[in-house]
Amino acid sequence: MSASLNGRPDAHAPAGPPAGERAAGAQAPEPVARVRWRDSLRTRMVLWSSVLNAGLLLVTALAFYAGARALIVQNARAEADSLARQTVRSLEATLESVQVSGRTLAASATGVGAQPANLRSLLVASLAGDPDITGAMVIVEPQAMPGDADGFTWYIRRDGDTLVEQSVADLGYDYRTMPWYVRTVASARPWWDEPYANAATGGEYFATYNLPLRRPGDPPNAPAVGMVSLDVPMERLAHLLAGSSGAGLQSMLFSPEGLAVVHPDADTQMRRSAAELAAMPGREDLAPLVQAIATHTPATLDHRGLDGDARRTVVLPVADSGWSYALGVSERYFLHRLDRIALAVALAGLLTLLLALWLARRYSHALAVPIEQLTDSAHHFSQGDFDYPLPHVQRDDEVGVMARAFDAARGSIKGQLHEIGQMASARQKLESELSIARDIQQSMLPAGRAFDTAHMHVEAHALLEPASEVGGDFYQFSELEPGVLWFAIGDVSDKGIPAALFMARTLTVLEQQARRHGSPEKILAAASVRLAENNETCMFATVLCGRLDVASGRFRLASAGHEPPLLLHADGRSELLSLEGGGPLGFEPGDDFPLYEGVLAAGSTLVGYTDGVTEAFDAQDRAYGTERLLAALVRGDSAEAACQRLLDDVRRFAGDAPQSDDITILAISRQRED
The missing domain is CATH 1.20.5 (Single alpha-helices involved in coiled-coils or other helix-helix interfaces)
Structure with a gap:
C-alpha cells in the first residue's frame, strides 16, 4: 500500500506552552474548576454515540431477523412442497398399482370363461401379486357369459396369513341393490368409493376400487355384465403419509368426496369432510382447500391451524384417482429456534453495548481523533472520492x-x-x-400470399407475436408446384435463443422435405428422421403440415403432436377438426402420422394456431381456451382479417397480464370471385 494510504503520522498538539517560573511576588492562580463528568462534552459524545450505535445495532438486528425469518419460511415452504410431491408420488404408485391389478383382473375375468375355479384363481393371484390389496371381489351376472347360467359371485380377503373366502350372496345383502354395484355397472369408467368399515372388513377401514365388467370386444358404453372390486386398507395409505408428518408438518388425505381420511385431529379423521371443516366458524380460510379437492387441482393456501398457528398448506391431486393429499407447514415451529437465537443475540448485544459504553468513557479521547479522521475519509468515499487518503x-x-x-x-x-x-x-x-x-x-417467415384460379380467390396469411425477443414458433407456406399450396405451423419447446435456433433448423428441414415429398405425412416422417439426428439437447417441435389444391379446395393435413386446426364454414359455424397426430419431431424417428383429407369449400377458412392462443392467461390466471377460440372468428373475413381478429380477441382477453408464450396464427381462406 502506498504511503498516502498509510495515514498521517499521529501527532498530538501540546496542551499548552510550558509554564515559566512564577514571577516574584505573583499570586498563585486560582485552580481551574474541573467539569463534572455528567456535564462533560466527552461524556455527552459517548452517550450520544452509544445511543446511535444502539439504534444502528437494533436496525441491523431487525433487518437480519426479518431476512432470516423470510429465508427460513421460504426454505420450509420449498421443502414442504418437495415433500408433498414426493408423498403424492408414493400414493400414486400405490393406487396405480391397485388400478393396474384391477384392470388386469377385469380383463382376465371375462376372458378365462365361466369356470369358477379359474375366476377364483384370478382373485387369489390378484391378492398374491399386489401386497397393497387386502380384498378382491368378482361378480358376473347369470347368463352374462356364454355357457354360464349361474354367474359367479365371490369375495376373498386377507386375514393375517390366511385367506377368507365367501360368496357375495353370503354377505347378508342383495348386491344388485347396493349403491356401489348400481353405480359401477352404470359407469363407463372405474372409480374409488369412500372409505368404509363393516363386519366383512373386520372393522378395519377400507377403500375400494370398482371396475365394470364387459365382455371382450364390447365398447366402453356397452352394458356391464358384472363388476370387479379391490380393497385397499386405509392403514396402508396412512403408513405412506407417516414419513411426512411430525416436526411442524401435518399430512392430510382426502377421499374423492372430500372426507378427511387421514387428519391430525382425531375428531375430524373419518368423520368430517373438507367442506364441513370450512363451514366451521372462523375456518373460512379453508375454502381454497375445498375448491382444490372438488376440482382435483393443486392449490396452496395460507390459514390458521387448530392451535391458532399460521400455516401454509399445499394441496395436490393424486393422479386421476380422485384422492387429494395436503401437507400443512407450521411457521411457528420453524421460527421457534430463530426467536430463541434472536433473544440471546439481543441480550448479548445489550451487555456488549453497556461494556462498550464503559470502555468508551475511559478511552474516548484516544479514539475521538482517529474516528473523526476515519469519518472524514468515509465522507469522501460516500461522495465518490475513493482515492482520498x-x-x-x-x-x-x-x-x-x-x-x-x-x-x-x-x-x-x-x-x-x-x-x-x-x-x-x-x-x-x-x-x-x-x-x-x-x-x-x-x-425467415413468408409474407401473405394470394392465388386466383377458376373464379376462386385463395389467400394465405399468418401472424407471429413472440413472448420474448426471439421465440420458437414458426409458420411457412409456399407454392412448391403450380396450383398447390404447401403450408405448416409449429411450436418449438422452450423459449429464447435455443428455441429460435431449433426453429430455424426445423423450418429448413420441413421445407427441404416438402420439396421431396408431396404428401404431409411423408414430409413429417422424413423430417422426424432428420431432426432426431444429433439432437442431444432433446428439443422437439410440434408441427401441423398441410397441402391445399387451390382450384378444387381439397386439402390434406398431418400433425406431429400439434393442436388441431379450426375450420370456419361459410355459414359461420366453427369446428375443430378431429385430426389424429403422431409424436413431436425431434425425439425419435417415426412414420405414424395419420393423414386427414377434406375440402375447403368456398367461403370457408382454415385456421392453424399454437398453444400460445388457447393457453393465453388473463390477470386471474384463466386460460383463453377452445370455446373462446371457436367463437372468435366471423364468416366473410379474409385470411389476414381472421388472423388479426383472433389476435385482437386474445389480447383483449389477456388484458394487462404478461404474455406467457409465443402466439402464432395461420389462416387460409377460399372465396368465390364474382
Missing part, C-alpha cells in the same frame, strides 16, 4: 480494523462499479444482438 490502516487495534474494513469496502465498491459498467455494456450488446436475431427470424 485513509489513515490508521497499520494500527493493530479496533481503529486499525475499522480502517482496513473501510479500505476493503472501498476496493470492493470500486470493483463492483467496474463490474456494473462491464455488465451494462454486455447487456447492451446482448440486447442489440437479440434485436438483430429477431429481425433475422422474422425475415
Whole structure:
C-alpha cells in the first residue's frame, strides 16, 4: 500500500506552552474548576454515540431477523412442497398399482370363461401379486357369459396369513341393490368409493376400487355384465403419509368426496369432510382447500391451524384417482429456534453495548481523533472520492480494523462499479444482438400470399407475436408446384435463443422435405428422421403440415403432436377438426402420422394456431381456451382479417397480464370471385 494510504503520522498538539517560573511576588492562580463528568462534552459524545450505535445495532438486528425469518419460511415452504410431491408420488404408485391389478383382473375375468375355479384363481393371484390389496371381489351376472347360467359371485380377503373366502350372496345383502354395484355397472369408467368399515372388513377401514365388467370386444358404453372390486386398507395409505408428518408438518388425505381420511385431529379423521371443516366458524380460510379437492387441482393456501398457528398448506391431486393429499407447514415451529437465537443475540448485544459504553468513557479521547479522521475519509468515499487518503490502516487495534474494513469496502465498491459498467455494456450488446436475431427470424417467415384460379380467390396469411425477443414458433407456406399450396405451423419447446435456433433448423428441414415429398405425412416422417439426428439437447417441435389444391379446395393435413386446426364454414359455424397426430419431431424417428383429407369449400377458412392462443392467461390466471377460440372468428373475413381478429380477441382477453408464450396464427381462406 502506498504511503498516502498509510495515514498521517499521529501527532498530538501540546496542551499548552510550558509554564515559566512564577514571577516574584505573583499570586498563585486560582485552580481551574474541573467539569463534572455528567456535564462533560466527552461524556455527552459517548452517550450520544452509544445511543446511535444502539439504534444502528437494533436496525441491523431487525433487518437480519426479518431476512432470516423470510429465508427460513421460504426454505420450509420449498421443502414442504418437495415433500408433498414426493408423498403424492408414493400414493400414486400405490393406487396405480391397485388400478393396474384391477384392470388386469377385469380383463382376465371375462376372458378365462365361466369356470369358477379359474375366476377364483384370478382373485387369489390378484391378492398374491399386489401386497397393497387386502380384498378382491368378482361378480358376473347369470347368463352374462356364454355357457354360464349361474354367474359367479365371490369375495376373498386377507386375514393375517390366511385367506377368507365367501360368496357375495353370503354377505347378508342383495348386491344388485347396493349403491356401489348400481353405480359401477352404470359407469363407463372405474372409480374409488369412500372409505368404509363393516363386519366383512373386520372393522378395519377400507377403500375400494370398482371396475365394470364387459365382455371382450364390447365398447366402453356397452352394458356391464358384472363388476370387479379391490380393497385397499386405509392403514396402508396412512403408513405412506407417516414419513411426512411430525416436526411442524401435518399430512392430510382426502377421499374423492372430500372426507378427511387421514387428519391430525382425531375428531375430524373419518368423520368430517373438507367442506364441513370450512363451514366451521372462523375456518373460512379453508375454502381454497375445498375448491382444490372438488376440482382435483393443486392449490396452496395460507390459514390458521387448530392451535391458532399460521400455516401454509399445499394441496395436490393424486393422479386421476380422485384422492387429494395436503401437507400443512407450521411457521411457528420453524421460527421457534430463530426467536430463541434472536433473544440471546439481543441480550448479548445489550451487555456488549453497556461494556462498550464503559470502555468508551475511559478511552474516548484516544479514539475521538482517529474516528473523526476515519469519518472524514468515509465522507469522501460516500461522495465518490475513493482515492482520498485513509489513515490508521497499520494500527493493530479496533481503529486499525475499522480502517482496513473501510479500505476493503472501498476496493470492493470500486470493483463492483467496474463490474456494473462491464455488465451494462454486455447487456447492451446482448440486447442489440437479440434485436438483430429477431429481425433475422422474422425475415425467415413468408409474407401473405394470394392465388386466383377458376373464379376462386385463395389467400394465405399468418401472424407471429413472440413472448420474448426471439421465440420458437414458426409458420411457412409456399407454392412448391403450380396450383398447390404447401403450408405448416409449429411450436418449438422452450423459449429464447435455443428455441429460435431449433426453429430455424426445423423450418429448413420441413421445407427441404416438402420439396421431396408431396404428401404431409411423408414430409413429417422424413423430417422426424432428420431432426432426431444429433439432437442431444432433446428439443422437439410440434408441427401441423398441410397441402391445399387451390382450384378444387381439397386439402390434406398431418400433425406431429400439434393442436388441431379450426375450420370456419361459410355459414359461420366453427369446428375443430378431429385430426389424429403422431409424436413431436425431434425425439425419435417415426412414420405414424395419420393423414386427414377434406375440402375447403368456398367461403370457408382454415385456421392453424399454437398453444400460445388457447393457453393465453388473463390477470386471474384463466386460460383463453377452445370455446373462446371457436367463437372468435366471423364468416366473410379474409385470411389476414381472421388472423388479426383472433389476435385482437386474445389480447383483449389477456388484458394487462404478461404474455406467457409465443402466439402464432395461420389462416387460409377460399372465396368465390364474382
